[in-house]
Amino acid sequence: RTICTYCGVGCNLEVSTKNGKITSIQAPYEAEANGGHTCLKGRFAFKFYDHPDRITSPLIKRNGEFEEATWDEAYDFIADKLHKHIAESGPDSIAGISSARTPNEENYLMQKFIRAVVGTNNIDCCARVCHSPTALGMQRAFGTGAATNSIEDLDKTDCIIVIGANPTDAHPVTGAKIKQKFMQSVTSIVVDPRKIELAKYATYHLQLRPGTNVALLNMMLYYIIDADAQDHEFIASRTEDFEGFKAEILNLDMDEHERITGVDKNLVREAALAYANANAAMEFHGLGVTEHYQGTFTVQLISDLAMITGNIGKPGCGVNPLRGQNNVQGAADMGAQPHQGAGYMDVTDPSIQHKYNTFYKTDKVPNHIGYKIPEMFNAAIAGDLKALWIIGEDVVQTDPNTNKVMKAMDALDLLVVQELFMTETAKHATVILPGASFLEKDGTFTNGERRIQRVNKVVEPLPGTKADGQIIVEMMRKMGYDQPDYSGAGVLEEVSQIVPFFAGATWEGLGTNGLQWPVKPDGTDTQLLHTEVFKRDNGLGLFTFKDWEESREVEKHGKDYPYIITTNRELEHYNCGAMTRRTGNVDILVEDVLLMCAEDATKNNIEDGDMVCVESPRGKVDIKARVTDQMKPGILSSTFHFPEVMLNIITSDEHDTEAMCPEYKVVSCRIRKSKGKHKAMA
């Protein structure tokens, strides 16, 4: 029994093996996270684990070519370079990007290596490019940045709002449950620029222009206050700063907001009142909320919406971010971020710095905030960052503005990539360390409802590869730090001593269904957060008003690049596709396509299946057109699962003002019919 490596639903899998090879995967019926269901990724997309493309030896690039090396040669090469840069430029010239695909214990060790062995807070993970605004926005409103409720609460709600998420493709098992509820009696609201599958079943589809979430949520808040449909008792007893917030909201012009969002204000009013008048209303959101210029503020307004209607701290309600990567919640919990260490403790607080140094038996943990991922790229290009160690992230294919990312990779003196395959990022590496897949190691993943679940090794790592945790441990020792050999149970015990909400999490205690954090020292877990008080210092939820601002991308480039392309995901593939493209799923979905409405296709003389040149201020790509009724005029959409297109050549590195999450969802572009084939052009 183990846990799926793809999305944050955290489905339990039962894996059958014969002669050390995996033969099939089933879904256990009694699993609380998925109750006998998986999607086609979890159940069928596992053949990548022993694919001939796996890297099975450490590689060092010499004279532009990768050469096989022993583990000791690779470790010595890396350690020499790190020591040199620490001596010459200081520890802040080194950074790490940890992986939200690897277990908590490996993330914990990676951030420990960077902080306690190297001596810098330059550690981040892919939460930066997905849910960092969720963590920050919810921390500001409620005091903690995790889902407030559990997926089983879908059986206790009578209204569901899905904002900027497409769960039937991106979180399929939860998406299927939401779809069932939509088809039954709950009131259902979808806020999305695209007519996603759930929109077909929704009571209300608010099909807004990308980049206007803040305006639309302010409209909903306006109509709730205007109709006096707020929960006065909850606001008075559980929150602060409501009166100033209310005055700002009532000052807004709804006609102007109708123009901004492109959504009929009467429809918004109906949906807002349906949400406010429900006995229990549950909110879900995804990257269509966070990957925006105003991503953090949008999360704060979603939190306002829950608080103003009293839809928080009770069953069937809450704010429930749908986590993208399987362990993105855990990577942040373990401290793979530059401003908070393991357990979300503030690295700038001298008492916390002392606590970490004492616990790690070192004096190297600094108390200044490290680089976020976009800052790492800028620092590399500026010559300030000399060495970067990336585990299990293909930043060249998945991070925005590919040409800039490649420039940053090539500016480094040392790029260590710990990977399964020769990804687009690995091609730029100085050293490649062959890691292991989730099927080849132990640890825990934490799913989107804070459920810590045991990942059990099913098969031995392929010859020549090692569990990523063991690789980090061996590098720690090579750098002079004493750390025991890796085991999931052993590192979990260490984690439970420093992360307060893991205090009672033990390997045995997690059992087969896991526990939802916080786990008290006596082992009891928590399905529902904020029942009596919020986690903020004064125990109150904080209302915050934010007016809508046009995306910087549109403001700067909208005139010359009049179309907006917004990125999405498909059911069959996952993110950069390095794993799913090496399974049978590639026979089902073979390429990225550009979604556009018939009106835009006709206007540009484009037919379904034609190649289209999409050009933004960063570059251009050729991609096949798919004419569909999912899109509104002027709005396009595509995925970035395939390196043949490299869609991120055109995406923007404009980012959320607060958390620096890139604005993947609003990319100004222009289109024309092209004769090109899938060939990316810089």
Ligand code: SF4
């Ligand atoms: Fe894996 Fe998510 Fe599919 Fe479940 S829904 S099987 S966790 S990809």
